Amino acid sequence: MPGTNLTAQEAEHRSHAVTVDTYDITLDLREAAGSATFRSVTEIGFDCVDPDAPLFLDLRAPAVREVVVNGRALAADRVFRDSRIELSHLVAGRNEVRVVADCAYTNTGEGLHRFTDPVDGNTYLYSQFEVADARRVFACFDQPDLKARFGFTVTAPADWTVVSNSAAVTVAEAADEPGDERRGAATVWSFGRTPRLSTYVVSLVAGPYHAVRAEHRRGERTIPLGLYCRKSLAEHLDPDEILAVTRQGFDWFEDRFGHPYPFEKYDQIFVPGFNAGAMENAAAVTFHEKYVFRSRATEAAHRKRAATILHELSHMWFGDLVTMAWWSDLWLNESFATYSSFACQALGPDPRWADAWTTFANHQKAKAYRQDQLPSTHPVVAEIRDLDDVLVNFDGITYAKGASVLKQLVAYVGMDAFFEGVRAYFAAHAYGNTRLTDLLGALEEASGRDLGTWSKQWLETAGINVLRPEIETDADGVITAFRIRQEAQDLPPGVPGEATLRPHRIAVGSYTLDGADGRLRRTHRTELDVAAAAYTDVPDMVGRRRPDVVLLNDDDLSYAKVRFDEVSLRALTRHLGSFADPLPRALCWAAAWDMTRDGELAARDYLSLVLSAIGSESDIGVVETLHRQVLQALNHYTDPAERVRLTADWAAAALEQMRAAEHGSDHQLAWMRAFVTAARTDAHLDLLAALLDGATPVPGLTVDAEVRWAIVVRLAAAGRLDEDGIAAEERRDPTPAGESHAATARAARPDAQAKAAAWAAVVDRGDLPNQLQRAVIAGFAEARDPALLAPYTDRYFEAVLGVWETRSHEMAKQIVLGLYPAVADGAALDQAQAWLERHAAAPPALRRLVLEQYDDAGRALRAQATDRARRG
Numbered sequence: 011m012p013g014t015n016l017t018a019q020e021a022e023h024r025s026h027a028v029t030v031d032t033y034d035i036t037l038d039l040r041e042a043a044g045s046a047t048f049r050s051v052t053e054i055g056f057d058c059v060d061p062d063a064p065l066f067l068d069l070r071a072p073a074v075r076e077v078v079v080n081g082r083a084l085a086a087d088r089v090f091r092d093s094r095i096e097l098s099h100l101v102a103g104r105n106e107v108r109v110v111a112d113c114a115y116t117n118t119g120e121g122l123h124r125f126t127d128p129v130d131g132n133t134y135l136y137s138q139f140e141v142a143d144a145r146r147v148f149a150c151f152d153q154p155d156l157k158a159r160f161g162f163t164v165t166a167p168a169d170w171t172v173v174s175n176s177a178a179v180t181v182a183e184a185a186d187e188p189g190d191e192r193r194g195a196a197t198v199w200s201f202g203r204t205p206r207l208s209t210y211v212v213s214l215v216a217g218p219y220h221a222v223r224a225e226h227r228r229g230e231r232t233i234p235l236g237l238y239c240r241k242s243l244a245e246h247l248d249p250d251e252i253l254a255v256t257r258q259g260f261d262w263f264e265d266r267f268g269h270p271y272p273f274e275k276y277d278q279i280f281v282p283g284f285n286a287g288a289m290e291n292a293a294a295v296t297f298h299e300k301y302v303f304r305s306r307a308t309e310a311a312h313r314k315r316a317a318t319i320l321h322e323l324s325h326m327w328f329g330d331l332v333t334m335a336w337w338s339d340l341w342l343n344e345s346f347a348t349y350s351s352f353a354c355q356a357l358g359p360d361p362r363w364a365d366a367w368t369t370f371a372n373h374q375k376a377k378a379y380r381q382d383q384l385p386s387t388h389p390v391v392a393e394i395r396d397l398d399d400v401l402v403n404f405d406g407i408t409y410a411k412g413a414s415v416l417k418q419l420v421a422y423v424g425m426d427a428f429f430e431g432v433r434a435y436f437a438a439h440a441y442g443n444t445r446l447t448d449l450l451g452a453l454e455e456a457s458g459r460d461l462g463t464w465s466k467q468w469l470e471t472a473g474i475n476v477l478r479p480e481i482e483t484d485a486d487g488v489i490t491a492f493r494i495r496q497e498a499q500d501l502p503p504g505v506p507g508e509a510t511l512r513p514h515r516i517a518v519g520s521y522t523l524d525g526a527d528g529r530l531r532r533t534h535r536t537e538l539d540v541a542a543a544a545y546t547d548v549p550d551m552v553g554r555r556r557p558d559v560v561l562l563n564d565d566d567l568s569y570a571k572v573r574f575d576e577v578s579l580r581a582l583t584r585h586l587g588s589f590a591d592p593l594p595r596a597l598c599w600a601a602a603w604d605m606t607r608d609g610e611l612a613a614r615d616y617l618s619l620v621l622s623a624i625g626s627e628s629d630i631g632v633v634e635t636l637h638r639q640v641l642q643a644l645n646h647y648t649d650p651a652e653r654v655r656l657t658a659d660w661a662a663a664a665l666e667q668m669r670a671a672e673h674g675s676d677h678q679l680a681w682m683r684a685f686v687t688a689a690r691t692d693a694h695l696d697l698l699a700a701l702l703d704g705a706t707p708v709p710g711l712t713v714d715a716e717v718r719w720a721i722v723v724r725l726a727a728a729g730r731l732d733e734d735g736i737a738a739e740e741r742r743d744p745t746p747a748g749e750s751h752a753a754t755a756r757a758a759r760p761d762a763q764a765k766a767a768a769w770a771a772v773v774d775r776g777d778l779p780n781q782l783q784r785a786v787i788a789g790f791a792e793a794r795d796p797a798l799l800a801p802y803t804d805r806y807f808e809a810v811l812g813v814w815e816t817r818s819h820e821m822a823k824q825i826v827l828g829l830y831p832a833v834a835d836g837a838a839l840d841q842a843q844a845w846l847e848r849h850a851a852a853p854p855a856l857r858r859l860v861l862e863q864y865d866d867a868g869r870a871l872r873a874q875a876t877d878r879a880r881r882g
Contacts, residue, residue: 121146134217213291268433290325345412381406431456519564587626673710757789787828
């Protein structure tokens with residue numbers, strides 16, 4: 011990706027040289043439905059302290075028409091190259107620059123994304139500027155610490171709505187110009203200037219969006235609220251629940267953060283083809299439209315959507331109001347937003363979300379533990395040398411581990427002191443930029459604790475600790491000695507630094523089987539500081555009768571892998587589903603999964619454990635996570651010789667659970683989906699076909715659009731559905747979702763022609779929009795017969811560097827990860843290692859992604875060996 015990078019050193023130089031005041035941006039979107047480009051006019055006002063030093067603006071555009079600096083025209087063809095505009099004729103003090111360019115619409119989810127709805131032909135636009143894609147829409151200093159006030163003037167078709175970070179000041183009919191009879195009627199939207207923002211949270215959304223408007227009142231202030239989605243999706247929008255979550259977040263965050271909501275309105279826009287879950291554009295948040303549920307969703311999906319809504323809302327303070335100075339502190343934004351969203355759910359007034367910490371332990375922690383054991387692991391505060399580094403750093407460390415460490419910090423300093431420090435932080439740095447030391451200083455002042463050592467151990471080192479109980483008892487079962495052994499797992503090869511023992515604030519829970527109802531209930535809890543040492547004694551446990559289960563890190567206060575003593579492990583094997591409360595159950599499930607990934611527990615034994623206990627699992631989010639993990643274990647961690655049998659066993663169990671579940675319940679729906687994804691035998695596939703055509707209905711279940719497509723993809727992957735059948739389903743559901751599912755089904759067909767067509771579309775031609783490319787990749791990876799994909803191992807390693815060098819980051823990343831050879835064997839591993847050795851000078855971000863997949867494949871082979879030994 012030549013010419014588009016920006017180094018930390020270059021950014022620091024610009025930050026010292028320039029203070030940006032205003033951007034006034036004028037865009038002409040009237041021909042969005044047909045033209046590849048749009049006119050962009052940017053007027054920038056800024057102060058410069060060193061006018062003779064080299065200085066440049068960022069811009070990625072097919073053509074630059076005009077560059078004027080302080081009234082002097084520069085030769086655009088000479089000063090614009092490699093996505094930069096070299097500035098000259100600057101003066102000390104105030105400068106004015108005007109840039110006129112033809113910028114390009116994209117279909118990659120970067121810059122100004124354009125999407126045409128296949129249902130009604132309407133065109134929709136939305137911007138996505140993180141990390142540095144504001145430069146695809148207007149000329150700018152595209153780095154987070156050069157904040158400015160932004161004003162937009164947008165000319166758009168008359169039937170469109172335009173949304174930006176501030177409210178529209180005027181909306182007027184566009185003046186007639188030559189050629190307007192061809193373009194049609196238009197409207198000019200003028201937006202007031204924003205408070206000071208970073209370029210990456212600036213937003214522009216335009217199109218014939220369906221709108222729902224409301225407001226949030228608190229005290230004397232009224233905040234206008236807006237919800238937007240495509241017109242053809244409007245019937246599925248559920249504004250009442252979305253707005254209820256939003257209002258809860260406003261109240262909770264304002265109370266905890268001690269600073270009023272910092273913008274004049276708040277819009278939430280659900281957009282098509284989004285690459286992430288959501289984006290915290292100031293006062294104009296964009297969400298993936300999957301959060302508009304067009305089919306029935308489980309409570310876990312509603313909980314996840316609520317967490318995402320709250321995550322983005324909390325960013326209005328932590329990220330938008332106060333922003334990191336450089337991307338090395340990206341974690342400050344993302345970890346804080348992740349922690350705050352779950353805290354708001356768990357501690358807020360709505361009891362519906364009271365078990366949010368269970369979801370956190372079950373889902374977020376699993377992502378963090380995986381990422382922290384990869385050869386690309388890094389400290390929470392990462393070294394970010396340039397934009398390429400940050401683009402691959404939106405990972406389980408930045409989000410989930412960072413949030414876990416914050417949760418540990420809250421336990422360490424106390425919640426009251428934590429939020430007192432946060433309030434002081436916002437008061438001191440509103441509309442500015444900060445570094446880690448600014449936050450730690452505020453927290454130290456509020457708590458009285460020295461956080462320097464804590465920061466070095468938790469934020470500036472990589473890797474994960476393992477905690478194990480060591481328990482001695484007398485003949486009567488009374489504990490005579492109890493200590494916690496802490497281990498620092500070796501860092502993966504190539505990861506800088508050393509394995510580190512850390513201080514942990516944890517709880518130790520004692521759980522005993524209740525003879526009356528057979529439930530595991532907590533009979534004792536002790537909270538303590540585990541030293542940054544190999545052993546920590548726990549005197550409070552001495553003299554107590556040994557419980558059935560000892561659970562370290564009860565209540566999930568710290569970030570560590572947990573293991574069990576032999577007595578507890580035996581009890582859990584028989585009674586894991588018997589915990590009366592969901593959180594300790596989730597922690598034990600997480601430990602069992604981690605043991606499976608580490609090859610300490612055979613995949614078949616993990617499957618047996620799940621089958622023995624999942625029927626007692628009440629939390630639907632945990633159930634769905636277990637379904638995904640079992641499928642991963644079956645596909646990657648089981649002995650390949652036993653995989654067909656074990657998968658059939660799982661599918662049969664899922665079918666039994668589906669039939670036994672309460673009719674119409676979330677559990678029934680989840681088990682239905684689990685059965686569909688696991689169905690492989692002729693009998694199971696026959697049942698899917700009967701469900702699809704309505705011949706064998708299941709009481710309580712509706713085969714709605716998403717369930718239908720899951721069945722269609724499974725039948726297509728099994729060779730039970732041909733092109734005519736897929737096309738018929740697409741005609742039945744002519745929506746963007748239907749189009750994507752059909753693409754997945756076509757690529758999933760078990761024949762060489764289907765795989766070749768998918769490969770050609772994604773790798774050779776590379777002309778698919780992001781949403782369809784992702785769908786085709788998902789289908790390509792479906793293969794019951796590994797021989798179908800074997801020829802593509804060589805082709806992958808031959809093509810991957812060229813893909814990286816010629817595609818945008820998001821599109822290249824989809825391909826590098828999604829098409830990595832699915833055949834996990836020694837030969838494929840050797841090819842990956844050989845590629846890494848031959849391409850030592852390849853872009854570091856690309857090497858990181860390939861190395862992560864290589865490591866996952868090696869882990870899978872080790873787990874398969876454990877499973878094979880268990881069979882023997």
